[in-house]
Amino acid sequence: MAQHISSAYDRDLEAIQTLVVKMGGMVENAIMSAVTSLETRDMELAEKVRAGDKLIDALELQINEEAARVIALRAPVSKDLRSILTVLRITASLERIGDYAKNIAKRTATLADMPQISGSDAALRRMAREVQTMLKDLLDAYLRGDAELAENVRQHDQDVDQMYNALFREYLTFMMEDPRNITACMHLHFMAKNVERMGDLVTNMAEQLIYQITGELPDEARPKGDKTAYMTKL
Amino acid sequence: MKDTHMQNPKISAKNVQVYYGDNHAIKDVNVEIADKTVTAFIGPSGCGKSTFLRCLNRMNDTIDICRVTGEIKIDDEDIYDAKVDPVQLRAKVGMVFQKPNPFPKSIYDNVAYGPKIHGLARNKAELDEIVEQSLRKAALWNEAKDRLDSPGTGLSGGQQQRLCIARAIATSPEVLLMDEPCSALDPIATAQVEELIDELRQSFSVVIVTHSMQQAARVSQKTAFFHLGNLVEYDDTDKIFTNPEDPRTESYISGRIG
Amino acid sequence: MTQKSLLTVDARTKKRNAAEKRFKAYGFAAISVAMLALVTLLTSVIGTGASAFKQTYATVTMQLPEDVLDKSGVRDIDVMKKVTTVGYTKILNQGLTDTVAALNIPHDLSNKDIGGMLSKEAAATIRDHVLANPELIGQEVTLDLLMNGRIDGYFKGRVTMESAALDSNTSPAELALAQALADAGVVNTKFNWAFLTNPDASDQRPEAAGLGVAILGSLYMMIIVLAISLPIGVAASIYLEEFAPKNRWTDLIEVNISNLAAVPSIVYGILGLAIFINFLEFKQSSPLVGGLVLSLMTLPRIIIPARAALKSVPPSIRDAALGVGASKMQSVFHHVLPLAAPGILTGVIIGLGQALGETAPLLLIGMVAFVREYPAAYTPDAGLFGEASTALPVQIYNWTQRADPGFVERASGAIITLLIFLLIMNAVAIFLRRKFERRW
Numbered sequence: 001m002a003q004h005i006s007s008a009y010d011r012d013l014e015a016i017q018t019l020v021v022k023m024g025g026m027v028e029n030a031i032m033s034a035v036t037s038l039e040t041r042d043m044e045l046a047e048k049v050r051a052g053d054k055l056i057d058a059l060e061l062q063i064n065e066e067a068a069r070v071i072a073l074r075a076p077v078s079k080d081l082r083s084i085l086t087v088l089r090i091t092a093s094l095e096r097i098g099d100y101a102k103n104i105a106k107r108t109a110t111l112a113d114m115p116q117i118s119g120s121d122a123a124l125r126r127m128a129r130e131v132q133t134m135l136k137d138l139l140d141a142y143l144r145g146d147a148e149l150a151e152n153v154r155q156h157d158q159d160v161d162q163m164y165n166a167l168f169r170e171y172l173t174f175m176m177e178d179p180r181n182i183t184a185c186m187h188l189h190f191m192a193k194n195v196e197r198m199g200d201l202v203t204n205m206a207e208q209l210i211y212q213i214t215g216e217l218p219d220e221a222r223p224k225g226d227k228t229a230y231m232t233k234l
Numbered sequence: 235m236k237d238t239h240m241q242n243p244k245i246s247a248k249n250v251q252v253y254y255g256d257n258h259a260i261k262d263v264n265v266e267i268a269d270k271t272v273t274a275f276i277g278p279s280g281c282g283k284s285t286f287l288r289c290l291n292r293m294n295d296t297i298d299i300c301r302v303t304g305e306i307k308i309d310d311e312d313i314y315d316a317k318v319d320p321v322q323l324r325a326k327v328g329m330v331f332q333k334p335n336p337f338p339k340s341i342y343d344n345v346a347y348g349p350k351i352h353g354l355a356r357n358k359a360e361l362d363e364i365v366e367q368s369l370r371k372a373a374l375w376n377e378a379k380d381r382l383d384s385p386g387t388g389l390s391g392g393q394q395q396r397l398c399i400a401r402a403i404a405t406s407p408e409v410l411l412m413d414e415p416c417s418a419l420d421p422i423a424t425a426q427v428e429e430l431i432d433e434l435r436q437s438f439s440v441v442i443v444t445h446s447m448q449q450a451a452r453v454s455q456k457t458a459f460f461h462l463g464n465l466v467e468y469d470d471t472d473k474i475f476t477n478p479e480d481p482r483t484e485s486y487i488s489g490r491i492g
Numbered sequence: 493m494t495q496k497s498l499l500t501v502d503a504r505t506k507k508r509n510a511a512e513k514r515f516k517a518y519g520f521a522a523i524s525v526a527m528l529a530l531v532t533l534l535t536s537v538i539g540t541g542a543s544a545f546k547q548t549y550a551t552v553t554m555q556l557p558e559d560v561l562d563k564s565g566v567r568d569i570d571v572m573k574k575v576t577t578v579g580y581t582k583i584l585n586q587g588l589t590d591t592v593a594a595l596n597i598p599h600d601l602s603n604k605d606i607g608g609m610l611s612k613e614a615a616a617t618i619r620d621h622v623l624a625n626p627e628l629i630g631q632e633v634t635l636d637l638l639m640n641g642r643i644d645g646y647f648k649g650r651v652t653m654e655s656a657a658l659d660s661n662t663s664p665a666e667l668a669l670a671q672a673l674a675d676a677g678v679v680n681t682k683f684n685w686a687f688l689t690n691p692d693a694s695d696q697r698p699e700a701a702g703l704g705v706a707i708l709g710s711l712y713m714m715i716i717v718l719a720i721s722l723p724i725g726v727a728a729s730i731y732l733e734e735f736a737p738k739n740r741w742t743d744l745i746e747v748n749i750s751n752l753a754a755v756p757s758i759v760y761g762i763l764g765l766a767i768f769i770n771f772l773e774f775k776q777s778s779p780l781v782g783g784l785v786l787s788l789m790t791l792p793r794i795i796i797p798a799r800a801a802l803k804s805v806p807p808s809i810r811d812a813a814l815g816v817g818a819s820k821m822q823s824v825f826h827h828v829l830p831l832a833a834p835g836i837l838t839g840v841i842i843g844l845g846q847a848l849g850e851t852a853p854l855l856l857i858g859m860v861a862f863v864r865e866y867p868a869a870y871t872p873d874a875g876l877f878g879e880a881s882t883a884l885p886v887q888i889y890n891w892t893q894r895a896d897p898g899f900v901e902r903a904s905g906a907i908i909t910l911l912i913f914l915l916i917m918n919a920v921a922i923f924l925r926r927k928f929e930r931r932w
Contacts, residue, residue, distance in 0.1 A: 002490040009489070075448060077475045077487050215477040296814060298738060321819045329815035335808040337827060347826075348816040398812070405817060 009074055016066050016087055017143070020094075023059045024139040026052065027094050028132050030101035031198065035128040038108045038191070039121045049105035056098035063091045079212075086212040090142070093201040093208075097135070100194040107187045114184040117174055120167070124188070127163040127195050130156070134202045138209065147213040154206040154218070160199035161225025167192045168228045196226065244269035244409060244439040245290060250304035252285055252294065259285050261463040263304075267456075269408075272431060272440045274450035274471065277460035278486065283443045286460070287411050290441065291327040292320040308409065325352045328402035332414040334394035336386030336401070341378050344386045344397055345369060348405040364404055371437075372400035373430055392423025399430065403438070410434060412442040416449065428453050447487055451475050459483045537907050544905025547684035547699065548644040549636040550610060550673065554587025556622060558630045567626045577615035580622075581607060584614055584637070597672045601665055609666055611638035613693065613700035639679065641699045641898040643670045647681050650897065687905060691864050692887065698898025701891070703906055705863050709779050709881030710848060712869065716783025716877060717790055717847050722840055725794030729836075732795070733802040734824050753792035760789045761853030769857060777858035779867065780877040785857060786847040793843040794836075801835025802828060834928040841921035845914050851885040859886050884910050 004010045030049050037045035067084050070076065076084055134153050141149035171185040171192070211217045243266035252260035260282045267273050275283035285294070292313060294300045306313050313323055325348070337344050345365045348354075355361035365382075369375040374396045378389075386397050395415060402410060412431070416424040431440055431453055444450050450457055451471060458468040459482075467474065467483045478484050485491070496502060501509075558565065560579055562572050585607030592599065592606060599606075614637035621635065622628060638644075642662035645651035653664045673679040690702025736742045764785035768774045774781045805828045813823035829836075854860075859882050867879035882890070884906065891903040 002485060005489050005491050077447070077451075078478060078484055080488050081476065291815070293811070293814065296820075321817050323817075324815060325817035331808065331811060331815065333808060335806075335812040337809065337812065338831060347813075347818075351816075351818055351822055351826075401812075401816060 009070075012066070012070050012074070013080070013083070016063060016070070016084075019059060019063050019066065020087055020090060021139055021143060023056060023063065023091060023094050024135065024142075026056050026059070027098050027101065028135055028139075030056065030098055031128055031132050031135070031195075034101040034104040034108070035125050035195075037105060038111065039125055041108070041112050041116075043109060043112060046105040046108040050102050053098050053102040056095060060091045060095040063087065079215075082212045082215065086208045089208045090205050093205045097198045097201050100198050103194055104191045107191055111184060111187055117181060117184055117188065120170065120174070120185075120188055123163070123167055123170065124192060124195065127160060127167065127192065130160050130163065131195055131198045131202060134160070134199065138202055138205055141206070142209055145213055147210050150206040150209045150213070151218070154203050154210075157199050157203040158225040160196060161227075164192055164196040165225070165227055168231070240266045240268055242269070243267055244308065245441075246307050246310075247286075247289075248305045248307075250286070250289065250302065250306060252282070252289060253301040253303075254297075255299045259463055260289075263465045265458060265465055265468055267439060267441060269439045270435055270437070271456060272435045272442060272454040274454035274457045275441065275443045275460060276445075276447055276450045276457060276486070277466075279445075281460040282463045283458075283460045284413055287413055287441060287443050290409070290411055291324050291329055293324075293329065295320055325405045326407050327409045327411060328405060328407035330395070330398050330402050330410070330412045330415050333418050334391060334398050336389070336394050336397050338385060338387055340383045341369075341386050341389075341397060342382040345400050345404045348401060352405055354405065368400040368404040371403055371434070372396045373426065374400055390423075392419050392426060395419060395423065395427060396430065399427070399434075403434070408438060410438045410440045412440065414443055414445060417445060424449070447475075459486060461486070537904050537911070539904075540901060541904025541906075541908045543648040543650075544687055544901045544908075545684050546648065546681050547686065548639040548647045548679060548681045550588065550639050550679045551634060552584065552587045552591060552610075552637050552678075553632060553634045554583050554590075554618075555632055556583065556629050561622060561629050562626070567629070569623060569626065572623060572626065575619075577612075577619055580615045580619045584610055584618060591678060592669065592673070595673070595676050595678070597669060597676070599665065599669050601669065605663075605666065606669070609640060609643055609670060611640045611697055611699050613638050613697050638699050639670070641697065641896060643667070643679075644681075644699045645898060646670060647674070647679075648901070650901070687902075688909070691866060692862060692882070692890070694862075695894050695896060698894075698896045698902055701899070701902050703884065703887060703909060705866055706882050706884045706887035706906070707909075708866055709782070709859070709863075710883045712779035712867065712877045712881065713783040713786055713883060714844060714848060716780065717787045717844060718840075720784070720787040721790045721794055721843070725791050725840075725843075726798055726836060728791075729795045729798035729802060730824060730829070733799050734820070734828070749792045749795055753796055756852075757789055757850050758852040758856065760785050761856030763788065764853060764857050775874055775878045775880065777861055777863075777880040777882075778874065778878045779881045779883075780875070781857050782854050782859055782881075782883060783877065785853045786850060789850065789853065790843045790847045793846060794839050797839030797842070798832070798836045801832040801839065804835065805831045834925045837928070838921045838925050841917050841924070845917045845921075848913065848917070849885055849910065851883075851889055854883050854886050855889070859883055860890065862890070884913075 030052055033045055033052075034049045036042065037049065067087050070084055074080070134156050137149055137156075138153045140146070141153065168189070171189050174181045175185045207218055245265075245267040247263055247265050247267075250260060250263045251258065263286060275287060277283050288294045289302055289306060290308075290313075294302060302314060308323075308327065311318075337347065339347070342365055345368050346361050349361060349364050355364055366375060366379075369378055374393060377393060378397075386394065389397060395418070399410075399415075416427050419427065428449065431442065434440060435455075442450075442453065444453075454471050456469070457471045457474045459466045459474065459478075459480075461482055467478060467480045469478070474483060475487060478487065560583065561575055564571055585603045588610060589603045589606050617637060618633075618635060621633070640661075642651050642656070642659060643666065646656070646662075646667050647670075651659070651662070651667070653667060656662050656664045656667050670679060686700075687702050688707065689704045690700060691705045692702070693700035732742065732746065736745075764781055768781045768784055769776050774784075809827050809831065810823050813827045814820075818826065861880065861882070863880050863882050865879075867877075867881040870876050871879055888903050888906045888910065891899045891906065
């Protein structure tokens with residue numbers, strides 16, 4: 001795409017883009033740090049994640065202000081308008097993901113005192129890694145304007161949902177085996193739910209990015225793999 | 235450009251070419267303009283939008299080296315037909331210019347001139363009525379009713395432009411052509427004129443040439459983008475400004491060169 | 493670059509300021525020289541000419557004996573006309589002598605000499621008076637009669653006792669008598685309306701010479717110039733500016749008109765001679781021919797400013813008129829012409845002013861002749877404006893050629909009159925321009 005005649009306009013848009021990517025990076029770290037701290041029972045790391053969320057929130061505020069400024073001063077149309085609207089939506093989603101990561105970190109402290117449940121942490125970590133990859137791909141797609149990559153990300157949510165289904169069953173099994181596990185499993189379950197929600201949010205971001213690039217929201221309903229709502233028994 | 239044809243276009247242009255001497259200024263323009271709508275012509279300087287506008291009321295006839303070919307029909311009648319008298323055409327198709335140009339006469343005489351030379355009023359009472367109605371429609375009556383005999387040139391810029399609009403609509407035209415009517419006005423006067431245009435479109439078909447894209451976006455229902463003499467894209471205004479089809483349109487409205 | 497304070501003026505600015513000051517000084521000097529020249533001219537002209545507006549008259553009471561003037565007693569005008577001015581001269585001489593005697597002024601002049609103090613015109617004056625009022629014969633009548641040029645010159649300071657001693661037309665004794673009569677109130681100098689109304693007079697009678705014929709002739713010619721060159725000139729300029737196609741022919745016409753404005757006026761005189769007098773056989777020296785020649789000369793001088801005035805009307809007015817549905821003709825006549833009117837008017841009046849002062853072409857068509865009768869506007873055998881006449885500038889030329897020093901004063905007086913007319917015309921032009929000036 002050619003440059004704007006007004007170079008300040010281009011600089012403004014680039015600055016916002018940089019901030020978004022920076023926020024995305026911070027959120028990626030937060031996800032992985034939260035889950036790692038659970039695995040290694042690292043309280044300091046968890047604390048860091050909780051503190052780091054404040055920075056993420058501050059960034060979202062800053063990006064919102066910059067976007068409002070561009071709207072007021074530049075009256076963007078067409079592609080520029082879509083990109084500004086996308087930025088607002090993406091950062092809102094990123095901030096939610098950051099909150100979920102913080103939530104996970106919070107529960108780590110609680111779980112620290114409880115006995116570890118074998119295998120569950122690793123599964124959670126794998127799920128989080130999936131989501132982190134999705135987010136990374138999404139940020140790449142955002143930087144490059146790659147609608148295909150965004151579509152891939154969108155489809156990937158299926159895997160995350162499958163993993164969540166599996167974890168759901170696993171925790172039920174653990175809870176049925178030994179009622180002393182219930183508390184721990186409940187917390188773990190919430191964490192897993194958070195990660196699954198993160199995946200959904202990244203998918204939303206992908207759809208938004210497709211709208212920015214092509215001008216139309218993808219209208220085929222995305223594949224929803226989360227069947228837990230309909231689960232009646234194991 | 236969508237290939238749908240309008241049901242009963244007010245103005246329809248086919249294969250219009252305009253030459254200034256050897257310069258091919260308007261190249262093969264096809265467009266249909268709907269009735270009771272505001273259509274905006276946008277495009278960079280020298281793209282031919284004003285030239286095309288002036289074809290619609292044959293003002294280009296006054297320029298010796300200008301040649302127009304192709305077919306332009308208003309209400310299904312070719313206005314370049316040999317039987318058509320441009321003077322009669324211009325009573326039906328009114329024009330408002332960029333710089334307000336009231337006659338150096340009184341406000342009353344300014345508005346009454348058109349109806350007088352076209353014999354639209356049988357007596358003074360009818361003429362008074364026409365003048366009042368036109369000034370009311372142009373949102374100038376309240377400011378002008380006590381000073382109808384004072385010179386038109388004594389009004390402020392925005393008022394002068396509204397006087398020119400009143401003058402143009404006094405002959406009860408069916409189409410109103412406006413060539414950058416607000417470019418010499420301050421923002422408040424501009425807003426008043428835009429409001430006026432919005433009301434006028436209930437009675438006339440309005441075609442407005444403008445340099446300001448925001449104005450085209452605010453005021454029109456359909457927009458045509460001209461570039462280097464070609465009509466590049468013609469569509470509903472909201473489509474042009476949210477998701478245009480042609481990359482040239484996209485570049486122009488976002489302010490990108492190249 | 494070191495920062496310079498604004499408070500110190502650098503060398504370049506100083507030089508530039510000095511150059512501008514010098515330029516202004518040159519301009520001022522030029523205007524001063526022009527003003528000086530103007531003042532010199534006016535002083536000289538007014539100095540010599542102002543006295544033309546005063547004239548010395550004598551109030552004479554004389555008897556009108558029937559036996560001299562109308563022996564038959566029938567009061568038949570044709571018979572009375574047979575009495576020439578010679579007869580009346582005797583009556584005049586007697587009348588003035590009696591007046592002098594009645595005042596007991598000592599002198600040693602003869603009747604003839606005393607009578608000679610009156611202008612030779614005086615006899616004609618009384619004769620015309622009697623022929624117009626035959627019932628006065630036999631009675632006493634009192635009239636104001638012109639005094640002769642030398643006496644008049646004495647009262648105006650032109651003739652002194654010393655010059656009178658050398659002069660064959662007068663003598664110091666006459667001057668002394670005249671002075672005594674003036675002291676007695678018989679002779680006085682009053683404002684000379686006759687200067688503007690009298691026809692020209694012969695070489696010996698500068699005191700009787702007037703501008704009447706010349707003014708009338710100039711008036712007729714101005715009427716003709718106005719009637720011909722105004723409509724044609726304005727119509728031509730409208731056509732050239734608004735309707736003519738922009739091609740080589742039109743360019744050619746424009747160039748020619750500009751050239752014609754610069755052609756020396758005497759060439760127009762030759763043209764008039766060749767075409768109007770020789771070919772068309774109009775009357776020589778008539779205001780008709782003079783007017784036609786001047787019209788030809790004035791036409792380009794009207795067309796050029798009229799075109800400029802039309803050009804200066806902004807095209808937005810024309811566009812506005814066309815946009816409302818006026819035809820080209822309507823837009824020109826309803827909108828462009830009224831706005832260009834002040835400029836056109838100024839052009840017309842200035843053109844007329846120039847025509848008023850033109851001499852050379854009129855000389856060629858024969859208006860130099862001595863014309864004694866007021867030309868009538870229309871006569872059956874001479875046609876419209878066909879009677880011989882003269883014009884103001886030509887009259888001035890004529891008078892400067894004459895020997896009698898009284899004519900110097902007359903010529904200067906005529907120059908003043910001409911200047912006043914021109915001033916009035918220009919003032920009218922400026923007034924009209926101001927009045928109709930519009931803002932657009």
